[in-house]
Amino acid sequence: MSTVLLLLITGLGLGALYFLVASGLSLIYGLMGVLNFAHGSFLTLGAFLGWEVARRMPDGSWLTFGVSILVGAVVGATVATLTELLLIRPLYLRHIEQVLVTVGLSLATVALFEGIWGVDPIYVVGPEWLNDTTDIAGALIPNDRFVLIAAAVIVLLGLVVFLKRTRYGLIIRAGVENRAMVTALGVDVRRAFTLVFAIGGAAAGIGGVLASHYFGYVSPLIGGSLLIFAFIVTVIGGLGSLTGAAIASVVVAVLQQFANFYLGGTGDFMVVALLAVVLLVKPTGLLGSKA
Amino acid sequence: MNAPDPILRVAGLSASIDGQQVVEQVDFEVPATGVTAVLGRNGVGKTSTLKAVLGLISRSGVVEFDGARIDGEPTHRIVQRGIGYVPEDREVFASLTVAENLRLAERGTTPNRGMVDELFPDLIARSAQRAGSLSGGQQQMLSLARVLMNDNRLLMVDEPTKGLAPRIVTEVAAALERAAAVTPVLLVEQNLPVVRRLAHTVVVIEGGRVIHAGPAAELLDDDERTQQLLGVHSTDHGAPRGGTDHGAPKGDTDRSAPTGADESREETP
């Protein structure tokens, strides 16, 4: 029982990380038709710069932790915005070229990060409490899981409120459904493009800092490895669907944890198998409307 | 009634979709008042012509709106100049509510709710309903209401009566007539009684080109010529011009139904 609970909550924590990456991927694809391979780099840079700021502040304090998360969000949003303005926008509606640019950017930035910070993992320290455990019905749950889950829930709620309550949220929801018609109502949809990049980048940057605490280190490859699962989550959830991404994040991560523990480390394999099943049964993903 | 400058002038307009030419060297003008109807058989390029004017498909040639060249501008700029577009097949946002569809369409800070509230009370009562769950007729009303939220200087309306029951066709025509009283309209329409009721001028397209332009009555009164240009008879002599409580399109059922057998068009026996 306590093992099940531990696996479940750890799965939720990992799912929270996937969601922080997948939410942006899904919104960007849904609105713009671009699979953003550079998303992992937003995450990695957020993690590195979050750590750079944190190591200049008192070790292990909550303030340091909070500031590094904030730095991750700002860095992620900034590089994502610049990426959209400088690389994606000039290729307006040329989807293949846009995707190729993001692939190129992701390869180039990993090399750049390796040049700056080296290839070895850099260990990070957070508040002491994160490394403690909490006893829940006999299961000793590492506290960082709760922080991950809370962060993802806050980001999810923030996104839902933004999408439901603001004019740009309205434009984004409409644009995911029929972008041409949004422009035919006189709306400059390209501003919404920049905005989804900024929002997605911020979520990824937060995810980067949190991932570095979850894994205990930062490395130039941290973004790429999470990105693969985030892509799978996005496809399973339905490209363009935020709720789909949230559900799929949890399903994928929990499945991964359980399969790793009970089925001899087959977590990754089971995730890919799930992806195949979903694509066969419902090619648009759980809640998606477009393939 | 001396014709002032046209609100829209199109000269040598060509357009293509995926490399295939769908509009070829089209020239026509839309007067600054009244309804100008674009006619033609199925698939001749009527919708593509409207989309080319709006920059929704790649185009070349001259498009002047109120004296200014707009053929190099992106779609949202063109629309912001004061063009309301009601696309073929409505294209309401199915996942958004009626109210959200309307709110999205508001361009200025002073939306024009007056006419919308007056013309579409049924729609306003359904503000919170998802547009995807509206009936076809209600979706058409929403698509119209969306553009009437703004003060436009031209409306471009593509087959607003397509697939609607005769009674709804009459309602749509009445709403268009109201809108046309204040704003010039470029109307693509295959329902000739509706054309007769609303349009002053007609432009006939065939194979992506304009093959006829002139007063609406002149063409529609000439059954032989109508048959020759559109492949349908214009006989609806029973239906009076202008507002009518019988509903103009009701008079004709089979012969003057458009060719191309648009099976989605509902007819009552």
Ligand SMILES: Nc1ncnc2c1ncn2[C@@H]1O[C@H](COP(=O)(O)OP(=O)(O)OP(=O)(O)O)[C@@H](O)[C@H]1O
């Ligand atoms: N997305 C597309 N891809 C390829 N060809 C297209 C596309 N849309 C339209 N066409 C072609 O362009 C031509 C003109 O189409 P258009 O929709 O403008 O005709 P239309 O006059 O509006 O027809 P209808 O009366 O049926 O609405 C047709 O031959 C059509 O097959």
Ligand SMILES: [Mg+2]
């Ligand atoms: Mg058409």
